[in-house]
Amino acid sequence: xxxxxxxIYHLAPRMIEAGEGRVVNISSGAAGAPxxxxxxxTTTKAALxxxxxxxxxxxxxxxxxxxxxxxxxxxxxxxxxxLPKDSPLPFEDPVIMSDAVLWFAGQPLDVTGQIAxxxxxxxxxHVRPFTPARxx
Numbered sequence: 001x002x003x004x005x006x007x008i009y010h011l012a013p014r015m016i017e018a019g020e021g022r023v024v025n026i027s028s029g030a031a032g033a034p035x036x037x038x039x040x041x042t043t044t045k046a047a048l049x050x051x052x053x054x055x056x057x058x059x060x061x062x063x064x065x066x067x068x069x070x071x072x073x074x075x076x077x078x079x080x081x082x083l084p085k086d087s088p089l090p091f092e093d094p095v096i097m098s099d100a101v102l103w104f105a106g107q108p109l110d111v112t113g114q115i116a117x118x119x120x121x122x123x124x125x126h127v128r129p130f131t132p133a134r135x136x
Contacts, residue, residue, distance in 0.1 A: 001044045001051075008055060012063050021063040024104045025052050026097070027115065029071035049115050056113030064112040068100045071117045075133030091133040092118075099127040 008023055015021020030038070031045035052067040059065055073079070075091040083089065096118055103126040104111070121127040 001047050004048060005051060008065070012055075012059060016059075016062045020109055022105045022107075023052075023055070023063060023065045024101045025049075025065070025067040026101075027052075027067050027069045029069060029117075031069060052115060053113050060112060061109060064104075064107065064109050066104045066107075066112060066114045066116070068097070068104070068121070069115055069117045070097070071119060074118075090130075093131040093133045095131060096122075096127050103127070 004025055012021065012023075025048050027049050028041070028045045030042045031049050034042055049067055049069070052065050055063075056065040073089040073091050074094050074097065076094065080087075080091075100116070100118060100121050103121065104114075104116075118127055122129070
């Protein structure tokens with residue numbers, strides 16, 4: 001949790017000096033799932049979302065601060081390593097994360113303090129349709 005805070009702490013003044021800026025944090029469905037089984041992970045993701053809302057308020061009009069809550073299985077080697085090799089999860093290609101981040105980064109400054117899931121962004125047409133991951 002310290003990493004995102006210190007990154008914003010040090011970069012926000014530079015963004016403001018440049019005229020404006022955008023921050024897009026990445027959270028997880030675990031933020032709202034205390035039964036996930038990893039208390040530290042759940043707690044830090046919930047804290048990241050709270051920090052997103054707080055900093056969006058504090059930096060309003062200067063730096064937009066938003067968050068993508070990743071609520072579906074996206075292929076990463078790290079995530080896949082935590083699952084059985086024959087997991088039936090329909091993994092998505094990580095490219096959907098770039099869709100979400102690029103959409104938030106291109107919004108006006110008044111789009112701030114949003115916590116949006118990939119599903120919500122997909123329903124709004126900001127993220128491509130389901131794109132299966134190539135498991136390697």
